[in-house]
Amino acid sequence: MDPFILAIVIWVLTLLLLGLIIRGAIDSSNMSKKVDALAAEVRQLRKVIKENKHIIDKKV
Structure with a gap:
């Protein structure tokens, strides 16, 4: 059994x-x-988009 444990x-x-x-x-x-x-x-970029989301909504 010892060689088996050594192999593991x-x-x-x-x-x-x-x-x-x-x-x-x-x-x-x-x-x-x-x-x-x-x-x-x-x-x-995601942070900037979240901060400027109102600008994007107004243009649409």
Whole structure:
């Protein structure tokens, strides 16, 4: 039974290491930084639209 437990421990450690590598690659990629900047800009635009909603309603 001991080799079975050792195999499970090694498998879990391998999955954790693989997850850390993938997470590091995603966090350091330029695409994720661009998506974060785009999401911030969309939030800002939504805020501006909510503040100026009365102007939009008057024009319609």
